[in-house]
Amino acid sequence: MGRYTVRRLLQMIPVFIGSTFLIFFMVYALGDPVAAMFGDRAPDPATAAQIRRDLYLDEPLWKQYLHYMGQIFHGNFGTAFNGQSVTELMASAFPVTLRLTIVAVVIEMVVGIVLGVFSGLRRGRDIDTTVLVLTLVVVSIPTFVSGYLLQFVFGVQWGWAAPSVAPEAPLNELLLPGLVLALVSLAYVTRLTRTSIAENARADYVRTALAKGLPRRRVITRHLLRNSLIPVVTFIGTDIGALMGGAIVTERIFNIHGVGFQLYQGILRQNSPTVVGFVTILVLVFLLANLLVDLLYAVLDPRIRYA
Amino acid sequence: MRRATRAKWCGCALVVALVATACGGGAGAGRSGVVSSSWGDPQNPLEPANTNEVQGGKVLEMLFRGLKRYNPKTGAAENVIADRIETADSRNFTVTLKKGWTFSNGEKVTARSFVDAWNYGALLTNKQKNAAFFQYIDGFAQVHPDSGTPRAKTLSGLVVKDDHTFTVKLNQKFSSWPDTLGYSAFMPLPQAFFRHHADWIAKPVGNGPYLVDSYEKGSVLRMRKWQKYPGDDPARNGGIDLRVYTDNNTAYTDLQAGNLDLVDDVPAAQLKHVKADLGGRYLNQPAGIIQTLTFPMYDKRWNHPGAEKLRRGLSMAIDRAQITREIFQRTRTPATDWTSPVLGANGGYKAGLCGDACVFDPARAKQLIKEGGGIPGGTMMLAYNADTGSHKDWIDAVCNSVNKSLGDDNACVGNPVGTFADFRNKITAKRMTGPFRAGWQMDYPLIQNFLQPLYYTDASSNDGKFSNHAFDKLVNEANAATDTGRAVATFQDSEKILAQQMPAIPLWYQNGSAGYSERIGNVSLNPFSVPVYNEIKVN
Numbered sequence: 001m002g003r004y005t006v007r008r009l010l011q012m013i014p015v016f017i018g019s020t021f022l023i024f025f026m027v028y029a030l031g032d033p034v035a036a037m038f039g040d041r042a043p044d045p046a047t048a049a050q051i052r053r054d055l056y057l058d059e060p061l062w063k064q065y066l067h068y069m070g071q072i073f074h075g076n077f078g079t080a081f082n083g084q085s086v087t088e089l090m091a092s093a094f095p096v097t098l099r100l101t102i103v104a105v106v107i108e109m110v111v112g113i114v115l116g117v118f119s120g121l122r123r124g125r126d127i128d129t130t131v132l133v134l135t136l137v138v139v140s141i142p143t144f145v146s147g148y149l150l151q152f153v154f155g156v157q158w159g160w161a162a163p164s165v166a167p168e169a170p171l172n173e174l175l176l177p178g179l180v181l182a183l184v185s186l187a188y189v190t191r192l193t194r195t196s197i198a199e200n201a202r203a204d205y206v207r208t209a210l211a212k213g214l215p216r217r218r219v220i221t222r223h224l225l226r227n228s229l230i231p232v233v234t235f236i237g238t239d240i241g242a243l244m245g246g247a248i249v250t251e252r253i254f255n256i257h258g259v260g261f262q263l264y265q266g267i268l269r270q271n272s273p274t275v276v277g278f279v280t281i282l283v284l285v286f287l288l289a290n291l292l293v294d295l296l297y298a299v300l301d302p303r304i305r306y307a
Numbered sequence: 308m309r310r311a312t313r314a315k316w317c318g319c320a321l322v323v324a325l326v327a328t329a330c331g332g333g334a335g336a337g338r339s340g341v342v343s344s345s346w347g348d349p350q351n352p353l354e355p356a357n358t359n360e361v362q363g364g365k366v367l368e369m370l371f372r373g374l375k376r377y378n379p380k381t382g383a384a385e386n387v388i389a390d391r392i393e394t395a396d397s398r399n400f401t402v403t404l405k406k407g408w409t410f411s412n413g414e415k416v417t418a419r420s421f422v423d424a425w426n427y428g429a430l431l432t433n434k435q436k437n438a439a440f441f442q443y444i445d446g447f448a449q450v451h452p453d454s455g456t457p458r459a460k461t462l463s464g465l466v467v468k469d470d471h472t473f474t475v476k477l478n479q480k481f482s483s484w485p486d487t488l489g490y491s492a493f494m495p496l497p498q499a500f501f502r503h504h505a506d507w508i509a510k511p512v513g514n515g516p517y518l519v520d521s522y523e524k525g526s527v528l529r530m531r532k533w534q535k536y537p538g539d540d541p542a543r544n545g546g547i548d549l550r551v552y553t554d555n556n557t558a559y560t561d562l563q564a565g566n567l568d569l570v571d572d573v574p575a576a577q578l579k580h581v582k583a584d585l586g587g588r589y590l591n592q593p594a595g596i597i598q599t600l601t602f603p604m605y606d607k608r609w610n611h612p613g614a615e616k617l618r619r620g621l622s623m624a625i626d627r628a629q630i631t632r633e634i635f636q637r638t639r640t641p642a643t644d645w646t647s648p649v650l651g652a653n654g655g656y657k658a659g660l661c662g663d664a665c666v667f668d669p670a671r672a673k674q675l676i677k678e679g680g681g682i683p684g685g686t687m688m689l690a691y692n693a694d695t696g697s698h699k700d701w702i703d704a705v706c707n708s709v710n711k712s713l714g715d716d717n718a719c720v721g722n723p724v725g726t727f728a729d730f731r732n733k734i735t736a737k738r739m740t741g742p743f744r745a746g747w748q749m750d751y752p753l754i755q756n757f758l759q760p761l762y763y764t765d766a767s768s769n770d771g772k773f774s775n776h777a778f779d780k781l782v783n784e785a786n787a788a789t790d791t792g793r794a795v796a797t798f799q800d801s802e803k804i805l806a807q808q809m810p811a812i813p814l815w816y817q818n819g820s821a822g823y824s825e826r827i828g829n830v831s832l833n834p835f836s837v838p839v840y841n842e843i844k845v846n
Binding site: 039051 | 438454525553728
C-alpha cells in the first residue's frame with residue numbers, strides 16, 4: 001500500500017503542471033486586465049504600462065508562466081491587484097470554505113446514509129416512496145433557489161438564523177449554508193445508499209449471517225452497511241472537491257468570504273495569480289480526496305489490495 | 308480487526324479537523340452606537356491617489372479631509388483645511404492652510420503633508436491610478452512621462468513656502484482648479500505613509516472624523532469616531548463597520564432581518580417592493596452619474612458628413628421616459644443635457660439644453676436616420692459588458708424602442724461583451740463598430756468634469772475619439788475665464804455643439820439609492836451617491 005500511495009503521489013506532479021498551465025492559459029485568454037482597473041475611465045498609458053511591467057504582463061505567455069511557476073516553488077503565489085499576497089488570501093479563505101465543506105459533508109453523510117438505510121431496508125413501502133419523491137424534488141431544485149428561499153424563510157420570516165455569515169464564519173452560523181450546500185449531494189447519497197442496501201440485503205452473506213443467528217442490528221451495521229458503502233464513499237470523496245470549488249453560489253448567497261468569493265473576485269478582475277493559485281490548490285484537494293477514497297476501499301472491502 | 312482500528316482513526320481525524328477549524332467566532336462585540344453598512348471590496352489599496360472607484364472612495368471620505376470638501380447637500384466646494392487659495396492669473400495659486408489640524412497619530416497637517424502626497428501621487432513609478440489628476444501642475448511631464456523613466460522625482464510647480472503656505476504653478480490657465488481639490492486624490496498624507504508604507508496600508512491613518520479600528524481585507528473594515536477630530540463636522544455616531552457583500556441581494560436581506568443598518572445599493576430586483584419593505588427608510592435622489600451611448604467617431608460609417616443626422620435621429624428614437632419608468636422604477640431620470648442635475652442651475656446643469664434631439668419622436672427619427680444615410684449595414688450593435696450591473700435589461704429595452712420607432716426588427720441588437728476588462732480593452736483599442744454603453748460618474752461637481760475629459764480632443768476618457776475644433780476652443784476659453792458665471796456659460800455653449808454633433812446620446816441621469824434600518828436616522832446621500840456617514844445618528 002505504501003508503494004501504491006507513492007506512485008499515486010508522483011502521478012500528481014504532471015497533473016499539477018498541466019492543470020496550472022491550462023488555467024493560466026485560460027485566464028490569459030480573457031485578455032488584458034489592466035484596462036478594467038481604471039473603471040469607466042481610459043487608463044493613462046504610462047501608468048498602465050508601468051503596472052503591466054510590474055505584473056510581468058508585457059512578457060509573452062510562456063515567460064509569464066515560467067515566472068509564475070518559479071515563484072510558486074518559492075512558496076510565493078503572487079499578489080492580487082488590491083495589494084494582498086495570494087497566500088494571505090488563501091490563509092483567510094480556505095479555513096472558512098473547509099469549515100463549510102465539513103459541515104456540508106457531515107450533514108450529507110449522516111442524513112443521507114440514515115435515510116438511505118431506512119428506505120433501502122423498507123423497499124417499496126411508504127417511507128421508501130416518500131424518501132424517493134423528496135430526493136427527486138431536492139435534486140431538481142437549483143442551489144440558488146433553495147439558498148435564497150431558506151435564507152428568506154429562516155433569516156427574515158422566522159428569524160432563526162442570521163441571513164448572512166459573519167466574517168469570522170463560526171460553525172453555528174454555517175449550519176444553514178452548509179445545509180443548502182449539502183442538499184443536492186444529500187439526495188444523491190440517499191439514493192445511492194438505498195439502492196446499494198436494497199441490493200445487498202438479498203446477498204448470500206447476509207442470509208448466512210442471519211442464519212448464524214447474529215442479531216439483526218449487527219448484521220446491518222457490520223456486514224450489510226460496510227459492503228454497501230463503497231459507492232457512497234466514492235461519491236462523497238469526489239464530492240469534497242466539488243463542494244470546495246463549487247460553493248461559489250452558496251458563498252455568494254450567504255456572503256461567506258471563502259474560496260468561492262475569492263475566485264469570483266479574481267475572475268471578475270481577471271486576476272490570474274488569484275485564480276490560478278486557488279484553482280491549483282483545489283486541484284490538489286481533488287487529487288488527494290480521490291487518493292483517500294481509493295485507500296478507503298481497502299479499509300471497507302478486505303478483498304481489495306493495493307500493491 | 309486491524310482495519311477496523313484504522314477506520315476509527317479516520318473518524319478521529321475528522322473530529323480533530325472540525326475542532327481545529329472552529330476557532331473563529333467572537334463577533335459583534337461593542338456594537339452600541341456603531342452603524343453597520345454594506346460595502347464592496349475596493350479594487351486597490353486604500354491610497355488616496357490610487358482609489359478611483361466608489362467603494363474605496365467612501366472610506367477615504369471618512370478617513371480624510373483635504374483643502375476643500377464638497378458640501379454633502381449642495382455639492383459646492385467649501386474650504387476645510389484651506390484658509391484661502393488665491394490667484395491673480397488663474398495659473399499661479401497660493402494656498403494658505405488653517406492652523407490646528409493634525410492627523411489622528413498626532414502629526415501636524417502642514418504644507419509638506421500636501422506637497423509630499425501630491426508628488427507621490429504624480430510619480431510614474433508609484434503607479435497611482437489617479438496620477439492624471441495632477442496633470443495640470445507644472446512639471447507633470449517630467450515625473451510622469453508618456454514613455455520611459457521619470458526625469459524628476461517631484462513636481463516643479465509645487466513649492467513649500469512655510470509650514471502653512473505653498474504655491475502651485477499650473478501648466479495652463481484653469482480658473483476652477485481650486486474647486487477640483489475636494490477629490491480624494493488631493494488628500495494630505497502623514498509621514499508614516501512614506502516611511503512605513505506596508506503598515507500604513509494595513510491600517511490607514513488620516514485626518515478625518517474616523518479612525519481605523521481594524522481592517523480585515525476583503526471582509527470588514529471597522530472605523531471608530533476620532534474623539535479629538537479638530538474639524539466642525541465630527542462623527543455623530545460611535546463608528547462605522549463596513550461589511551463586504553458580494554451580492555447586494557444578500558445585503559438587502561440582511562437589512563430586512565435587522566442584521567445590517569444601511570444598504571447603499573438597493574438591488575434592481577427589489578425596487579418594486581422596496582417602499583413596502585422599508586416605508587420611509589428608502590432614499591432615491593439624483594447623483595452625479597450620467598449614462599450615455601457613445602458613438603465610435605473613429606469609424607467612418609458613423610462619422611461621415613451628414614452622419615450627425617443619423618446620430619441625432621437615433622437619439623430621438625429612444626423612449627427614455629418609458630424605460631426609466633418600467634425598467635428602472637424611476638431610479639433614473641431621462642437626460643436632456645450632458646451634465647447632471649446635482650450641479651444645479653448655477654453649476655451648469657440646464658434641462659432641455661439638448662433640445663429636440665433628446666425628445667422621443669419616432670416619425671422625425673425615422674426621417675432623420677434616412678437623411679443621414681441609414682443605419683450602417685442595416686443593423687446597429689449596442690455593446691455592453693455583461694458581467695456587472697443589469698445592463699442587458701435596458702440595452703434590450705433601448706433596442707426594442709429603436710426597432711419599434713423605425714418599424715424594423717433588425718435595426719438594433721444588443722452586443723454583450725463577457726467581462727468589463729475585455730469591454731474596456733476593446734474600447735481603448737478603438738475596436739468598437741457600433742455605439743457602446745458609457746457611464747460617467749463625476750470626480751468633482753463641476754460642469755468641466757462632465758465635458759472636458761469626455762469630449763475634448765484626445766482627452767483621457769474620450770472613448771469615442773470625438774474631436775471638434777469649435778468645442779475645444781470654447782472649453783479652453785471657459786477654463787481661462789476668471790468669472791465663474793462666465794465660465795459656466797461658455798461651457799454650456801460648448802455643450803450646444805454636442806447637441807448638434809451628438810457624439811454620445813445622453814440617456815438618463817442615475818439616482819443614488821439607499822435603504823436603512825429603524826436603528827439609525829438622519830441618513831442622506833451626497834451628490835456622489837455615497838451616504839454621509841458622519842451625520843448618521845443611532846437611535
